[in-house]
Amino acid sequence: MSEANEKTRSLWHDTWDILKRRKIFWISLVLLVLFLVMAAFPTLFTHKDPEFAELARSMEPPSKDAWFGFDLQGRDVYARTIYGARTSIIVGTLATLGTVLLGGVAGVIAAYRGRWIDSLLSRVGEMFLGVPYVLGAIIILGTVAPVQSNPTKTMIMGVVIIVLAVLGWPVLMRIARSAVIQAKHQDYVQAARALGAGPFRIIFKHLLPNSLAPILVYSTITIGSYIGAEATLSLLGIGLRSPVISWGIAIADHTRYIRTGAHAMLFPAAFLSLCVLTFVMLGEAVRDALDPKLR
Amino acid sequence: MGRYAIRRLLQLIPVLLGTTFLINFMVWQLPGDPFAARCGQRACPDSYISAMREQFALDQPILVQYWHFLKNLLSGDLGVNFNQVSVATQLADAWPITIRLALMAVAFEAIVGIAAGVLSGLKRGGFLDNVITISTLLMLSLPVFVTGFILQWLLGVQLQWINPTVSPEAPLSELVIPAFVLASLNLAFTARLTRTSIVENRRSDYVRTAIAKGMTNKRVVAVHLLRNSLIPALTFLGTEVGSLMSGAIVTEGIFNIHGIGGLLFSAINNQDFTIVVPVTSLLVLIYLVTNLLVDLLYGVLDPRIRYE
Numbered sequence: 001m002s003e004a005n006e007k008t009r010s011l012w013h014d015t016w017d018i019l020k021r022r023k024i025f026w027i028s029l030v031l032l033v034l035f036l037v038m039a040a041f042p043t044l045f046t047h048k049d050p051e052f053a054e055l056a057r058s059m060e061p062p063s064k065d066a067w068f069g070f071d072l073q074g075r076d077v078y079a080r081t082i083y084g085a086r087t088s089i090i091v092g093t094l095a096t097l098g099t100v101l102l103g104g105v106a107g108v109i110a111a112y113r114g115r116w117i118d119s120l121l122s123r124v125g126e127m128f129l130g131v132p133y134v135l136g137a138i139i140i141l142g143t144v145a146p147v148q149s150n151p152t153k154t155m156i157m158g159v160v161i162i163v164l165a166v167l168g169w170p171v172l173m174r175i176a177r178s179a180v181i182q183a184k185h186q187d188y189v190q191a192a193r194a195l196g197a198g199p200f201r202i203i204f205k206h207l208l209p210n211s212l213a214p215i216l217v218y219s220t221i222t223i224g225s226y227i228g229a230e231a232t233l234s235l236l237g238i239g240l241r242s243p244v245i246s247w248g249i250a251i252a253d254h255t256r257y258i259r260t261g262a263h264a265m266l267f268p269a270a271f272l273s274l275c276v277l278t279f280v281m282l283g284e285a286v287r288d289a290l291d292p293k294l295r
Numbered sequence: 296m297g298r299y300a301i302r303r304l305l306q307l308i309p310v311l312l313g314t315t316f317l318i319n320f321m322v323w324q325l326p327g328d329p330f331a332a333r334c335g336q337r338a339c340p341d342s343y344i345s346a347m348r349e350q351f352a353l354d355q356p357i358l359v360q361y362w363h364f365l366k367n368l369l370s371g372d373l374g375v376n377f378n379q380v381s382v383a384t385q386l387a388d389a390w391p392i393t394i395r396l397a398l399m400a401v402a403f404e405a406i407v408g409i410a411a412g413v414l415s416g417l418k419r420g421g422f423l424d425n426v427i428t429i430s431t432l433l434m435l436s437l438p439v440f441v442t443g444f445i446l447q448w449l450l451g452v453q454l455q456w457i458n459p460t461v462s463p464e465a466p467l468s469e470l471v472i473p474a475f476v477l478a479s480l481n482l483a484f485t486a487r488l489t490r491t492s493i494v495e496n497r498r499s500d501y502v503r504t505a506i507a508k509g510m511t512n513k514r515v516v517a518v519h520l521l522r523n524s525l526i527p528a529l530t531f532l533g534t535e536v537g538s539l540m541s542g543a544i545v546t547e548g549i550f551n552i553h554g555i556g557g558l559l560f561s562a563i564n565n566q567d568f569t570i571v572v573p574v575t576s577l578l579v580l581i582y583l584v585t586n587l588l589v590d591l592l593y594g595v596l597d598p599r600i601r602y603e
Contacts, residue, residue, distance in 0.1 A: 127313040132538040132582060134545065135559075135575055139321050142563040142571075228438035232545060235440050236560065251444070255549075258444065258459075259452050266448070269441045277436035284432070 018289040025289075028281035035275055038085040048079040050245055059261040071264040072253060080245055081268050087246040088275055091161055092227040096219050098165030103172025104215065108203055110173065111180035118177075125170035134232065136167045141238040153244050160239050164226050175218055179211035186210075217287040224279030231272050247272040303587055311583060315576045319361050322568045347377065351569065368576065376562070376569040385558060385570065386577075393554035395467065396546070397539050399474035400481075401532060408482040409528055412489025416524075417516065419494055427486060434483035439542060443476040443549040460551040470552075477546040481535050485528050492524040499523075526593065533589030537582025 019025045038045060054074040062069040068077035110121040128136070140163050151159075183189060189206050197205070233239025234248030235255070242249060250268040258265065348354050355363075367374060373382040411431075415424040434442070450472060451459030461469045496502060497520065505515045544556035551557075555574060562570035 123310065123313070126310050127317060131314060131318070131575070131579060132540070132542075134538075134542060135578060138544070138559070138563050139318060139571065139575060142566075224436065228436075232438055232440055236545065236548070238563070251440070255444065258448050262448050262452070265444065269444065273437045273441055276438065277433070280436045281432065 015286070015289045019285060022285055022289070024281055025285040028278050028285060031274065031278040032282060035085055035089060035278060038082055039089040040086075042082045042086065045082045046076075046079045048076045050075065050079040050083040051243075052076070059257065059264065061261070062263055068267040069261075069263045071250065072257065072261075077250070077264055077267055080250060081247065081271050083245045084247040084250065084268060084271065085275070087157065087240065087244055088227045088230065088272070091157055091164070091230045091240075091246075092223040092279070095161045095164035095168070095226045095230075096223045098161060099168040099172050099222060100215060100219055102165060103169035104176045106169065107173040107176025108180055108207065108211075111177040111184065112199065112203060112207070121173065122177075125173050128167065128170045131167075133167055133229070134236075137163050137229070137233055138236070138238060140166070141233065151241075156240055156244050160230055160233060163233075164229060168222065168226070172215065172218065172222075175214050176211060179214050180207050183207050183210045213290050217283050217290065220283035220286065221280050224276040224283070227272070227279070228276045247275075300587075300591055303590065307583055307587060311580065314579050315364070316361055318572055318575050318579070319364055320357060322572055323357065323360060364572065368573065373573045374569060377565075377567050382570055382573055386555075386574070389553060389555045389558045392552060393540065393543050393547070393556065396470050396474055396477060396543055396552065396554060397536065399467070399470055400478035400539055401536065403475055403478035404482045404485050404532055404535075407478075408485030408532075409489050409525065411482075412486040412528065413493055413516075413521070413524075415486070416490040416493025416497070424490075427490075431483035431486050434479050437479070439476060439480055440545050440549060442479050443473075443546060446472055446476060447549060463553055473546050473550045473552060476549070477539065477542055480542075481532070481539070484535075485531060488531055489524060489528045492527050493520065496520055496524050529592065530589050533585050533592070534582075536585045537578060540578050540581060 052075060054070075057070045057074040058072055060066070060070040060074075062077075066076050066078060068081060071077050071080065106121050106125070110118040131139070141159070184207065189202060192202055192206055230239055230246070231248030231251065234241075234246055235252045237252065240246045240249055247268040251265050251272070254261065254265040373386065375381055376385070411427050415421075415427040418424055437445075447459050450456045457472055458469060461473065501523075502515060502520055505519045506512075510519075540555065543552075543554060544560055546552070547554050547556035548560060555578075558570065559574050562568075562574070
């Protein structure tokens with residue numbers, strides 16, 4: 001095994017040693033697995049149909065056979081909350097993946113090429129950062145969303161995913177850029193270049209593996225914040241819409257009934273918060289373990 | 296310093312131009328007819344549409360439109376919205392409320408956030424530190440609107456300590472809880488940033504020297520440690536003023552406050568871009584200028600930082 005490889009392994013090894021002693025890491029890991037299973041196999045948790053509506057039971061409070069009660073349309077809140085996990089996980093993960101791809105590629109190119117490409121990409125990034133997040137999403141979604149008529153579930157989710165990624169990439173570009181710039185001047189990269197390695201080999205074999213840690217930490221936390229962002233946009237009425245089942249929509253549909261039937265809103269809100277918390281906690285635990293300064 | 300400020304101001308121009316162009320482009324050029332739903336169930340008469348298109352110069356190419364926008368903005372003329380109501384008047388009604396809300400939120404962030412950060416950083420690993428770390432983690436994870444609805448439900452509906460919605464005049468006392476909700480996320484960030492830099496700086500040479508010189512603990516913390524540790528927190532607070540304004544969209548929605556956020560949101564829902572474009576442009580301008588001010592403040596706080 002080459003020396004560079006062994007060095008990478010020992011960093012992860014170190015990190016693992018610290019992580020496995022942290023209680024918060026295990027808690028968030030268990031919660032993460034729980035949410036992933038919920039997203040993949042919702043029928044393990046509930047046998048009720050989340051679409052089945054019985055208007056007569058509209059806004060019925062929690063009871064023994066419906067733990068979380070019924071929503072405005074008389075649908076089972078528990079079933080809808082369980083099924084909502086899938087939407088949130090998919091939107092959060094795919095949007096983060098898009099952010100990492102867009103921002104990572106831009107950051108690596110900016111740092112590796114330098115000069116005018118770097119300034120151009122940095123300025124463009126600043127323009128995107130110049131539009132505050134919610135504002136940018138409102139502008140794009142407010143103008144794009146009304147165009148689609150009879151959208152499918154995939155289309156509704158796709159638009160939100162793309163918007164989150166398009167608005168989020170500059171932050172990741174900065175992280176990737178500074179990580180690559182730091183690594184670029186290391187001796188092993190100079191040595192690789194002296195040995196005649198091409199730009200692709202240097203980027204994929206040497207620069208990326210060493211920039212992975214900060215990107216990984218940031219993306220874990222980002223999945224959490226994107227899940228929150230999706231719910232915020234859905235709440236504003238410009239994110240996801242029915243027929244998609246999501247925590248954000250459930251909260252949005254019942255904000256006006258906060259005085260009479262808070263249960264239809266509080267349960268999805270609790271799941272949403274717990275899910276965001278899981279990703280943020282996990283990301284922070286890994287970051288603290290990776291960062292020797294904070295020990 | 297003077298030259299640096301001027302250079303930074305000049306650098307602001309391309310970013311501002313780019314951002315406003317982006318906003319104009321997205322709003323006016325993306326597919327979708329802004330007049331499609333303006334006449335209720337029926338389609339609008341052609342005469343109305345063509346008159347509107349001419350008034351708002353929608354038939355011109357995007358660059359000409361953008362030029363008109365810039366010219367009007369610089370001369371302070373914000374025009375009228377699709378219902379022929381002056382945009383400037385609507386802004387004048389909404390600004391004071393949002394400014395009040397945002398200033399209170401910044402005050403919360405600065406006072407509570409920094410105090411919590413300093414306390415937990417000084418007593419690292421102690422009980423208070425753990426309490427603060429856990430509560431900031433919770434604040435970071437709860438989306439702002441969840442915090443808002445929970446406080447509204449708990450304090451407004453269950454305990455009835457506050458009015459769940461804010462009256463149109465929006466007096467300061469009614470804005471306390473909304474401002475706290477608006478501040479919550481950044482408050483947690485501020486506390487964490489302050490804590491981290493306090494923890495780092497406590498091990499630094501100048502603190503050791505100050506202690507070795509026999510200074511009282513109070514003076515070391517207040518004069519030496521704080522001044523150096525506050526820089527990241529203040530930077531963060533400054534750069535986030537802009538996003539605070541847009542975060543107000545959600546908060547103002549929850550508590551029914553008639554500020555900029557509410558104005559912007561109803562404009563989006565009504566597809567009235569004549570308000571969306573100037574308001575978002577102004578928000579971006581505020582964001583960029585506060586960033587610049589923060590950068591210039593660096594040198595005042597930390598004389599080691601020199602501008603070139």
